Amino acid sequence: MSVELVSYGAFFLTMALTYAIICLGLNVQWGQTGLFNVGIAGFVAVGAYVSALLTTPDDPNRLGGFGLPIVAGWVGGAIATGFVSFLVGALTIRLRADYLAIATFGVAVVVQLVALNLEPVTGGPFGIGFIPRPFADHAGDPLFFSLANLGVLVAIVLMLYLVLERLARSPWGRVLRAIREDEQAALALGKNATRFRLQAFAIGGGIMGLAGAVQAHFIGFIAPDNYVPMLTFQVWAMLIVGGSGNNKGAILGAILVWGIWAASAGAVSELFPPGQQARAAALQIVMIGVALCAILLLRPRGILGEERVVSRHVGPRAQPDAKAPDAPKS
Incomplete structure (x- = not known):
């Protein structure tokens, strides 16, 4: 197996796992709590821009450029986006279903317009380049560079998966599911549905x-065009295909749909000349839609359906022990 093929496979999985992280976040909101967020692209953009501003070198043409370590940028991006999500949720979390979807879509549009027009900070339509990449000193060795980046992503996804699985099986996670299934019953038990929804959001x-x-x-460059509604469509397709409410399904769906997306891009590019990218992109979306429909016809709940978890100490389908001794007779 050639070095180029291994490097491409590692790059493919690296990108797929970045989408898996987004799917895990959406699974907390929709899969466990039932919050219909269609502004995913906006929240992803906030994290990307904050991290880029914190870690890029000083640039006289725009604000920011603090030159902090990459890990500090990742933590800062996550905290900043969590804070923005809290503020957005405080205003919109009482909305239901399609109303919440409209509100979150509006937030994504606002974020993209801010990134496009606030040129002194975000670089405007030109974006931000020269974002430091992990293991950049080893970029001359493509095999090591690709595998090292993949290893970092695997570690991040595994850590998130373990934490979210524990949360899903905790009393907090069971309250989220209770609110999603029957809010009135949860309220009758004294649970503050708004507070729990806000936390999940x-x-x-x-x-x-x-x-x-x-x-x-990992890309090294960001621009407003990276965070269009198509990103939201991709992530929703990934979660639905993998299995909403299942963290393993979110990861599997991200890898599978990203593979279909990459393969369809290669196939479509051969059908149209270079000047017809719009038609090629439209056909690619159609192919993704057909594949999505086919999967859902075979697996309506996704490839991995939701597990009905009772508690973190009991398996999803615990059965009584058939060999248990009979109760003592009186």
Whole structure:
């Protein structure tokens, strides 16, 4: 197997895992809490821009450029996006279903317009370049560079998965599911539905911001055109295909749909000349839609359906022990 093929495979998985992080954040909001967020691109953009401004070198043409370490940028991007999500949620979290979707979509549009027009800070339509990349000193060795980046992403996704799995099986996670399934019953038990929804929205948004920050540093360049509604469509397709409410499904769906997206891009590019990118992009979306419909016809709940978790100490489908001794007779 050639070095180029291994490097491309590592790069492909690295990008897929950045989308897996976004899917994990959406799974907290929608899969566990039922919050219909269609402004994903905006929250990802906040994390990317904050991290880029914190870590890039000083630039006399724009504000920012603090030159902090990459990890500081990732943490800062996640915290900033979590804070923005909290503020947005405080204003919109009482909205239901389609109303919340409209509000979050508006937030994403506002974020993109700010990134496009606030040129002294964001670089405007030209974006921000020269974002430091992990292991940049080893960029001359493409195999090591690709595998090292992949290792970092695997570690981040694994850590998030373990934390979110524990939260899902905790009393906090069970309250989220209870609110999603029957809010009135949860209120009758004394649970503050608004507070729990706000917490889930902020945590999910912070995870999306982390994904944006990580993705920006692995690409090395960001611009407003990177955060269009198509990104939101991709992430929703990933979560639905993998299985909403299942963290393993969110990761699997991200890898699978990103693979379909990359493969369809290569196939479509051969059908149209270079001057017809718009038609090629439209056909690519159609191909993704057909693949999505086919998967959902076979697996309506996604490839990995939601696990009905009772508690973190009990498995999803715990059965009584058939060999248990009979109760003592009186």
